[in-house]
Every structure is written in C-alpha cells, then in structure tokens.
Amino acid sequence: MTAVPQERRVVTAIPGPKSQELQARRTAAVAQGVGSVLPVFTARAGGGIIEDVDGNRLIDFGSGIAVTSVGNSAEAVVRRASAQLQDFTHTCFMITPYEGYVAVAEALAELTPGDHAKKSALFNSGAEAVENAVKIARSFTRRQAVVVFDHGYHGRTNLTMALTSKNMPYKQGFGPFAPEVYRMPMAYGYRWPTGPQNAGPEAAAQAIDQITKQIGPENVAAIIVEPVLGEGGFIEPAKGFLPALREFATGHGIVFVADEIQSGFCRTGQWFACEDEGIVPDLITTAKGIAGGLPLAAVTGRAEIMDAAHAGGLGGTYGGNPVACAGALGAIETMKELDLNARAKAIEATMKPRLSAMAEKFEIIGDVRGRGAMIAIELVKDRTTKEPNPEATSALAGACHQEGLLVLTCGTYGNVLRFLPPLVIGEDLLGEGLDIIEQAFTRI
Structure with missing residues (x-):
C-alpha cells in the first residue's frame, strides 16, 4: 500500500486525456442514469487526496459522500x-x-x-x-x-x-x-x-x-x-x-x-x-x-x-x-x-470561521451551517427574499473542480455547497481547499 502524497497537483486539464478516454468507454458501457459529479477517473486515494489516472491530485472535500471518513485506504x-x-x-x-x-x-x-x-x-x-x-x-x-x-x-x-x-x-x-x-x-x-x-x-x-x-x-x-x-x-x-x-x-x-x-x-x-x-x-x-x-x-x-x-x-x-x-x-x-470526533470538531473550528468571513464578503452566501466535518453554505440570489441560487452553486463547484478541489452540492433547491472532508485530512490541505473556495467566489 503506497501512500498518496498529501499535496494538490494539477498537471492536465480536468478531466485530463486518460480520464476522457475512460469517459468515452463509460458512456458506451454504463447506463446514463448513473451520474458522476466530476468525470475524473481515480487511480488511488488516501488521506485528503484523490489521484486520477492523469496524475492530477485533487483535495477531497467529499469523502465519497461521507463514506471514507477514515480515508480511502486506512x-x-x-x-x-x-x-x-x-x-x-x-x-x-x-x-x-x-x-x-x-x-x-x-x-x-x-x-x-x-x-x-x-x-x-x-x-x-x-x-x-x-x-x-x-x-x-x-x-x-x-x-x-x-x-x-x-x-x-x-x-x-x-x-x-x-x-x-x-x-x-x-x-x-x-x-x-x-x-x-x-x-x-x-x-x-x-x-x-x-x-x-x-x-x-x-x-x-x-x-x-x-x-x-x-x-x-x-x-x-x-x-x-x-x-x-x-x-x-x-x-x-x-x-x-x-x-x-x-x-x-x-x-x-x-x-x-x-x-x-x-x-x-x-x-x-x-x-x-x-x-x-x-x-x-x-x-x-x-x-x-x-x-x-x-x-x-x-x-x-x-x-x-x-x-x-x-x-x-x-x-x-x-x-x-x-x-x-x-x-x-x-x-x-x-x-x-485517532479520536476522529475531536478531529471533526477541529475541522469545524477551521472551516466555520473562514466560511463566515466569506459570508461577510459575499452577499450570495445566505447561511453557513453544520457541525463537525459536515458543513455547508447556502447560496441565494438575494438575502432578503432568500431566493435559491442553484446556478451560482453549480458554477462555484465547477470552478473548484478545475482548481483541483472536489466539492459536492446538495439541497432541495440545489443551492447548497456541502463540505465532507475525510476526518484524517491534513490541516494544510483543509486551508488550501478553503483558499480555493474563496478564490472561486471572488472570480464568480
């Protein structure tokens, strides 16, 4: 079991050429009712990183939808x-x-x-x-x-x-x-x-x-x-x-x-x-x-x-x-x-203040909520009417993906960015992921 280096690396477009080849095979063989958030094909994963077949390393803020809390290869x-x-x-x-x-x-x-x-x-x-x-x-x-x-x-x-x-x-x-x-x-x-x-x-x-x-x-x-x-x-x-x-x-x-x-x-x-x-x-x-x-x-x-x-x-x-x-x-x-309960609380202590500071800067953030390593921001078109903003949510997720940060969306109205990092993610990767989110807001 070789450890995956715990650093983000983007060496091709996302998805890269090998992922695109696999995507063509997938389209031919897999029912289209099965979706994917991001069609980069995983080669190996562990800690807070997913490495794809093209050698890109993505920071993982999804944990396979809260599954790989202990990492993908504990x-x-x-x-x-x-x-x-x-x-x-x-x-x-x-x-x-x-x-x-x-x-x-x-x-x-x-x-x-x-x-x-x-x-x-x-x-x-x-x-x-x-x-x-x-x-x-x-x-x-x-x-x-x-x-x-x-x-x-x-x-x-x-x-x-x-x-x-x-x-x-x-x-x-x-x-x-x-x-x-x-x-x-x-x-x-x-x-x-x-x-x-x-x-x-x-x-x-x-x-x-x-x-x-x-x-x-x-x-x-x-x-x-x-x-x-x-x-x-x-x-x-x-x-x-x-x-x-x-x-x-x-x-x-x-x-x-x-x-x-x-x-x-x-x-x-x-x-x-x-x-x-x-x-x-x-x-x-x-x-x-x-x-x-x-x-x-x-x-x-x-x-x-x-x-x-x-x-x-x-x-x-x-x-x-x-x-x-x-x-x-x-x-x-x-x-x-590893006392992952304490680790989840530490992740909250890092993420929530950063996201709350972003909410001060960006009117589009209507709510910051969640506990532990189950944190989300709800995006709105107007803070007074609270009209959901699924378009911006989708665009922000896409911008994060291009920079090598895997994030997921959710919510009945499709306007929530949710963050589910593995509980074993390093503090440096967590901070870098938050930087990418902030930059995406600035751009969009």
Whole structure:
C-alpha cells in the first residue's frame, strides 16, 4: 500500500486525456442514469487526496459522500479486510455465520446512544437499512403508517423513494410509490417564516398536530428523521424539534428512528449526531462511514423491537459480508485510535470561521451551517427574499473542480455547497481547499 502524497497537483486539464478516454468507454458501457459529479477517473486515494489516472491530485472535500471518513485506504481497514479476504470472502451469515458479523453488532451496541439492551441486523446499503427499520417497526407495533419530513432523504429503493422528499433526480418517473407514508414540516431554521428562534417548537407543534389530525398516532409505526439532514441541504433541525418528536413518539408507542447514514460515525464531532440534544432513538440506521468504503449498513436498536420480526424475516445474501465487517472493525479501530470526533470538531473550528468571513464578503452566501466535518453554505440570489441560487452553486463547484478541489452540492433547491472532508485530512490541505473556495467566489 503506497501512500498518496498529501499535496494538490494539477498537471492536465480536468478531466485530463486518460480520464476522457475512460469517459468515452463509460458512456458506451454504463447506463446514463448513473451520474458522476466530476468525470475524473481515480487511480488511488488516501488521506485528503484523490489521484486520477492523469496524475492530477485533487483535495477531497467529499469523502465519497461521507463514506471514507477514515480515508480511502486506512491502514486498519486494509489490514483487517485483507486478512479476511485470505480466509474467506463469503458464506452467507444466514447459512453458516461468522464472528465478524457478531463483533460489528457488539461494537454498534457499545457505540450507539442509550444504555438499554441492543441488537443489530446488517445489510448492504443505507436504503436497505431504512427499509428494514420500517419492517421492524411495523412488525413490533402492528401498525402501518410511517412519518417522515420535508427535505429528508432516505434512499432510492421503492419504499425509500416514497420516504425521500426530493423529486428530481430521485423519484421522477419511477412511481407509483409505497403507500402509508406521511410527510411533515421540518424545522429548517434559515427558511422558517417566523425566524430560526421559533422554528424548533413551531415545526414540532405543526408536525404533531398534523399527525394527530391526519393519521392518528395509534396508526403510526415509525417516525424517521435525520438528526442532521444530508441530501436536503445539511439542515440542522432547530433546537427543540427532535426532543419534542422523541417525547411524542414515546407517549404514543411510536418507534423513533434516527437515520444517521450520512451523519453517523464521528462525522459531526460525536459518534452520532442525535447525541447533540441527548436523543436516544429506538432504532438507528447506519451505513456510509461505517466500514471505510466497503458496502455495509446496519439497523441497531432496542432488543425487544429488533426481535419483533420473525426468524427468517430479515436478511439478504450479502448482508454483513465478512470482508465488509472486517473493514468496519478496522474503521472503528481507526476512529477510536485517532479520536476522529475531536478531529471533526477541529475541522469545524477551521472551516466555520473562514466560511463566515466569506459570508461577510459575499452577499450570495445566505447561511453557513453544520457541525463537525459536515458543513455547508447556502447560496441565494438575494438575502432578503432568500431566493435559491442553484446556478451560482453549480458554477462555484465547477470552478473548484478545475482548481483541483472536489466539492459536492446538495439541497432541495440545489443551492447548497456541502463540505465532507475525510476526518484524517491534513490541516494544510483543509486551508488550501478553503483558499480555493474563496478564490472561486471572488472570480464568480
């Protein structure tokens, strides 16, 4: 495993000639429904750098969408996964089980919020985890309705498309969707009509009122919410919103599900973002950052809820694949050893003041928000009307890409630049990335 030099280098146009050749092959062979943010083809990656086939080295502010928090080739992940590859790649846990799956479930019981008895089931992707959380909640409560929130994102399978609030590109043309899904207002402080200070209690009161009138709490199996919204624009629900919903769920026997797929595993400076307001969910879904880039997902929760589904009712051929489980144990080892929660807080301490200073300079920045290494800026055409500015967002991302900085966009209105650097990124690369962003604003 050769270490990738931790310095930005742009030696060709981006994308370069070799990437363009590969792009031509890709266009011929890969379905066009699968998009790419930036068509540079990766040769190797690690730390805070992605090196492409043309020898360009890009600073990574995306982490494969919050997946490679420990880096793209963390020593412990590579070591443990390689050792497992030597032993066996697969038996199917539902046929002959193996220790790695059990060890991951034990680690999840230890790390997730709450000191109650917990159990886990492992899957392949975030969408599968959310879908299984719904199955488990329905099985436990003997109810059907599922409550989700505006701006929420929960996946691309049929059920999770129904749970996701954004039509384009996730739902357009793919219906009909699963029934018994109800969408409630989100405490989006920046866009709340009466101001951010009122968003938490008012949005919670509205949601509870609508659930009570439109569905009936006795019919609700689960309330599913991201403690920090990912795809919807890195929205932190205004203070008081999550605790009010948690209390309502408890009072009515509703399973409270924290979707921590993007926000979990040290990303926000805590093991899980719901810890910020002391929320203890009944079920928590994880994926992305769990296994250092290997496909793994989990539902973890109260033992009595997790045990509600009948034997054979949960599973899947690859769920909790032994190599992915080894990767997860390596990722968790790395997170503990390097104290990546503290590192995420340090990244916030560098990024937020710099971005706030840019907001003083550039009228186009309407809001700077997020926690830990999950930071975003929302771009607007006018600070008074807060009209979204997706065109500028796209142009700024493109300008950053040309300079060798990989950034992602998100948000229901396509007007949010989101920053998800690997938690192991060097301080110098972080600073250089912020310089590139500032220069892009100056130019555009």
